[in-house]
Amino acid sequence: MRTGIYALIALVIVPAAFGQAITGFTGGSQYDSYYGSATGDVVGYQFTVSEQMQVTDLGIWNMDSSGAGGIDNPHEVGIWDGSQNLLGSVIVDNTGTVVGDWIYESITPIILDTGETYTIGALYLSGDDDSYISGASSMSTAPEITWVASVYPTSGELGFVFPGLTSTSYGRFGPNFIFDELALEQTTWGSIKATIQ
Numbered sequence: 001m002r003t004g005i006y007a008l009i010a011l012v013i014v015p016a017a018f019g020q021a022i023t024g025f026t027g028g029s030q031y032d033s034y035y036g037s038a039t040g041d042v043v044g045y046q047f048t049v050s051e052q053m054q055v056t057d058l059g060i061w062n063m064d065s066s067g068a069g070g071i072d073n074p075h076e077v078g079i080w081d082g083s084q085n086l087l088g089s090v091i092v093d094n095t096g097t098v099v100g101d102w103i104y105e106s107i108t109p110i111i112l113d114t115g116e117t118y119t120i121g122a123l124y125l126s127g128d129d130d131s132y133i134s135g136a137s138s139m140s141t142a143p144e145i146t147w148v149a150s151v152y153p154t155s156g157e158l159g160f161v162f163p164g165l166t167s168t169s170y171g172r173f174g175p176n177f178i179f180d181e182l183a184l185e186q187t188t189w190g191s192i193k194a195t196i197q
Helices: none
Strands: 002-020 023-028 029-031 040-048 051-062 075-081 086-092 095-097 102-112 119-122 132-134 139-143 147-151 163-169 171-173 175-196
Touching: 040 171, 040 175, 051 075, 051 086, 075 102, 086 102, 102 175, 119 175, 139 147, 147 171
Parallel strands: none
Antiparallel strands: 002 175, 023 139, 029 132, 040 119, 040 147, 051 102, 051 175, 075 086, 075 119, 095 102, 132 171, 147 163
């Protein structure tokens, strides 16, 4: 008969690396909306992830149409999955947290998985004095993020809806997000004493 001490082990998912999806771009032209509609157009881009992660903040390019830093109006920003389901959204205004060239609001975390193509988009209204970039000559992303295509709505005056059309030109850089990469961490809950016959 043997007596031994055995540990109870659990694997817990915890946040690991922190990053910003789009880290920069060069060139391109500024636009305040796609169709010039008063109701607003959602523009942004499709992307994939190489590691499971959680999105903690959604943001928008912090620049108005005159080229001055700082947005003038609030914008709704959201992320959709490959089935066009809205996973989360938030209103971003000029009271948010500035990180680099973007301004952010925190959200209830959204989990993103590998093997899925996601869409991030932001609502822009014609004449609201804020802008996004289209047709950039180059761009850079976090290593875990792959840009797929730029997106825009199927017609004008749709408001905050999934942007169903795509383009291969670099853009439309307005919306952005902050993420934590998720990792498995081994946790010991405690130990038990067991007797083996």
